[in-house]
Each structure stands twice: as C-alpha cells, then as structure tokens.
Amino acid sequence: MKITQVNVEVFTYPTRRSVDAAGHAHPGEESLAKMAMLRIATEDGVEGYAFGAPELIRPHIIDSFVRKVLIGQNVMDREKIWQDLAHWQRGSASQLTDRALALVEQALWDWAGRKFKQPVHKLIGGYRDKVLAYGSTMCGDDLPGGLSTPEEYGRFAEQLVARGYKAIKLHTWMPPISFAPDPKMDVRACAAVREAVGPDIALMLDGYHWYSRTDALYIGRELEKLNFAWFEEPMMEESAESYAWLAANLDIPVLGPESLGGKYMSRASWVGQGACDILRAGVAGVGGIAPCLKVAHLAESYGMHCEIHGNGAANLAVVGAIKNCDWYERGLLHPFLNYDDVPAYLNSIVDPMDSDGYVHLPDRPGLGEDINFAYIETNTVN
Ligand SMILES: O=C(O)[C@H](O)[C@@H](O)[C@@H](O)C(=O)NO
Numbered sequence: 001m002k003i004t005q006v007n008v009e010v011f012t013y014p015t016r017r018s019v020d021a022a023g024h025a026h027p028g029e030e031s032l033a034k035m036a037m038l039r040i041a042t043e044d045g046v047e048g049y050a051f052g053a054p055e056l057i058r059p060h061i062i063d064s065f066v067r068k069v070l071i072g073q074n075v076m077d078r079e080k081i082w083q084d085l086a087h088w089q090r091g092s093a094s095q096l097t098d099r100a101l102a103l104v105e106q107a108l109w110d111w112a113g114r115k116f117k118q119p120v121h122k123l124i125g126g127y128r129d130k131v132l133a134y135g136s137t138m139c140g141d142d143l144p145g146g147l148s149t150p151e152e153y154g155r156f157a158e159q160l161v162a163r164g165y166k167a168i169k170l171h172t173w174m175p176p177i178s179f180a181p182d183p184k185m186d187v188r189a190c191a192a193v194r195e196a197v198g199p200d201i202a203l204m205l206d207g208y209h210w211y212s213r214t215d216a217l218y219i220g221r222e223l224e225k226l227n228f229a230w231f232e233e234p235m236m237e238e239s240a241e242s243y244a245w246l247a248a249n250l251d252i253p254v255l256g257p258e259s260l261g262g263k264y265m266s267r268a269s270w271v272g273q274g275a276c277d278i279l280r281a282g283v284a285g286v287g288g289i290a291p292c293l294k295v296a297h298l299a300e301s302y303g304m305h306c307e308i309h310g311n312g313a314a315n316l317a318v319v320g321a322i323k324n325c326d327w328y329e330r331g332l333l334h335p336f337l338n339y340d341d342v343p344a345y346l347n348s349i350v351d352p353m354d355s356d357g358y359v360h361l362p363d364r365p366g367l368g369e370d371i372n373f374a375y376i377e378t379n380t381v382n
Pocket residue numbers: 023024025136171206258309310332
C-alpha cells in the first residue's frame with residue numbers, strides 16, 4: 001500500500017499553558033497557540049495523523065526530507081521509512097530532529113491502527129489495558145496559591161491523592177525563578193509533600209537539571225531519608241560519568257536519560273556505564289514509538305525498568321505494550337489548571353484517569369486520539 005500524500009495543517013487553539021524563559025510550562029492567561037496536524041494518506045484513502053509543534057514539521061522539513069522519503073513507499077514499511085529518514089538527519093544541518101522523526105513515525109502507526117481497526121498498543125503487542133499514573137507537576141513558580149512554596153506543593157499533593165493518584169513527581173523551581181536553583185528548597189518541597197501524603201504514596205523528584213555532583217549527592221541522600229522512589233535528571237545528562245558516580249554513591253534509584261540525544265544508542269551507553277538504575281525514553285525524545293520500544297527492550301534485557309517520558313497517545317501506547325514500566329506520566333499538573341479539560345481540537349482526552357489512579361488504554365483504532373476534525377478545519381491558519 002503506497003503513501004501518496006503527506007500534508008501538514010497548522011491550526012490555532014486556546015490554551016492557558018504558558019512557557020517561561022527557560023522553556024518550562026506554567027499556567028498563564030488564555031492565549032491562542034498553534035498546533036500542527038501531520039496527515040499521511042495512502043492510495044486507498046486511509047489516513048494517519050500525528051500532532052506536534054508546527055516548527056518541527058515546517059515546510060522545509062516536509063519538502064526537503066519527509067515527502068522525499070515517504071511518497072511511494074509502502075506505508076507498512078515503518079522501520080525502513082524510519083531508517084531512511086534517520087539517515088537524512090546527519091546531512092540536514094540538524095534541522096531534521098528526532099522529534100520530527102517521531103511525528104512521522106507516529107502517523108504511520110496511527111495509519112496502521114485506523115486501517116486494521118486496532119489500537120496501536122495492540123498492534124505492537126499489548127501487555128496491559130490499564131496503568132497507574134503518576135501526577136507530574138509543573139515546575140515551581142512564584143504564583144501565590146500555585147507552586148511557590150514547599151507548603152503549596154504539600155497542599156497540591158493532597159489534592160492529587162484525593163483525585164486518585166498513587167504517585168507524584170515534583171518538578172521544582174528552576175531559573176528564571178529568583179531563588180532557583182536551591183537544593184535546600186528542593187528538599188523542603190519534597191519533605192512537605194511526604195509529610196502531606198504519608199508513606200504509601202510513591203514520590204519522585206525531577207528538579208533543576210544542572211546541579212554539580214556534590215549538590216546532586218546532597219539532594220539524593222535527603223530523598224533517601226524521605227523514601228523517594230527515584231531521582232531524575234539532577235545533572236547534565238551529557239556526562240554519563242557523573243551519573244555513574246552519582247548512582248554508585250546513592251541507594252535511591254537514579255533514572256535517566258530523558259533529554260539526552262542519541263536515541264537508543266545513548267541509552268545503551270548509559271546502561272553499559274552504570275549511569276542509571278532505571279532507564280528513560282519518550283517517543284518524542286528518541287525519534288518514535290519503535291525507537292522507544294528498542295530502549296524498553298534494551299532495559300528489559302538488563303533486568304531494568306524503563307519509565308516512559310511524557311504523556312500523550314504515543315507514550316501511552318508504548319506503556320501499554322511493555323512490562324518493565326510501572327507508571328504513566330500524567331501531566332504536567334498545576335493547582336490553577338484542570339488537566340482533564342479537553343483541548344478544543346479533540347472530542348475527549350486520550351488518558352482519562354479513574355478514581356483509583358488508573359489510566360485505561362484507549363480502544364479506539366490507531367493512537368486513540370479522538371480528533372475534532374471540524375474544529376481543525378475551521379481553525380486552520382496555513
Ligand atoms: O520540558 C521539560 O523539561 C519536560 O517536558 C519536563 O517538564 C517534563 O516533561 C519532564 O521532565 N518529565 O519527566
């Protein structure tokens with residue numbers, strides 16, 4: 001079945017999610033954001049879709065790389081298409097990103113699910129039909145009543161437990177917040193949350209990402225006293241040696257890498273260097289669902305868990321198809337925002353959570369996005 005069309009529709013939608021100077025999300029005034037829908041069609045008229053930032057799949061990327069590789073190829077040859085695209089990355093002057101590869105590959109999976117009327121996690125090979133979620137907070141802020149003090153983290157954590165979460169991951173304060181980075185404030189927020197939720201809720205920290213080895217060691221040892229489940233990305237992930245040193249000096253599991261490039265190859269290096277106790281990969285960060293599965297299977301070969309980075313249909317599909325992952329990252333959450341609010345371009349969210357803290361894998365065909373095509377058509381801007 002040959003691919004005949006690759007198109008991108010950019011549309012606007014209202015959001016209260018704003019981004020700070022360091023790229024971290026926080027609540028803000030309602031504004032109009034742009035989203036791109038990648039649409040891949042075959043000669044039989046069946047289509048697959050993926051949503052992402054417009055700049056990732058801007059016309060230069062689609063015209064110079066994606067269309068050249070995809071048009072005429074068999075839509076079921078996902079691995080060959082992915083390898084062909086990946087080989088264009090080196091010569092693209094870093095313009096063809098892993099995130100762009102991930103969007104193309106996701107749309108190919110979505111096509112297959114829609115064609116064969118199966119959810120992607122079942123096409124991969126399902127492992128589960130529900131998964132416990134952890135509430136992943138937004139980074140700390142300076143908003144009164146938000147996440148501006150350790151006490152406010154504690155109060156929010158109580159709300160999350162009441163909603164049904166059985167685990168909470170704190171993203172704490174980062175620059176441009178005036179006092180950040182501050183290891184002691186990070187620890188105070190973690191202590192306030194532990195105090196608020198008691199001993200039976202799993203807690204994790206994913207704070208400032210540029211600490212020194214000694215600062216990271218200090219925080220890690222404090223997290224051990226608070227019985228945290230894992231310690232995530234406290235230092236630059238380019239230094240696997242630093243993580244190997246940290247993991248050797250801590251008992252709390254060190255988890256990573258999240259934001260490091262290098263797809264499944266860098267993850268293999270981390271395992272080989274003992275740089276983490278739990279591996280990490282997200283569909284966007286490693287170039288797609290199949291590369292993410294390669295990381296999860298690598299981890300499984302070493303008796304390790306692989307906790308999948310990020311929310312959304314593609315990450316949820318991977319979680320649904322692997323055993324060595326305990327959680328689905330549901331977020332990012334904030335006291336001022338309701339995560340369950342449905343974006344205007346969807347008819348329902350892909351990851352509703354029940355009162356026991358479980359997200360049920362979607363049984364809709366494809367990635368499971370319940371797309372509001374009429375809204376997208378009406379609000380398309382390109
Ligand atoms: O932009 C980021 O750093 C990530 O999106 C982050 O906020 C969050 O997704 C994360 O680190 N999860 O583990």
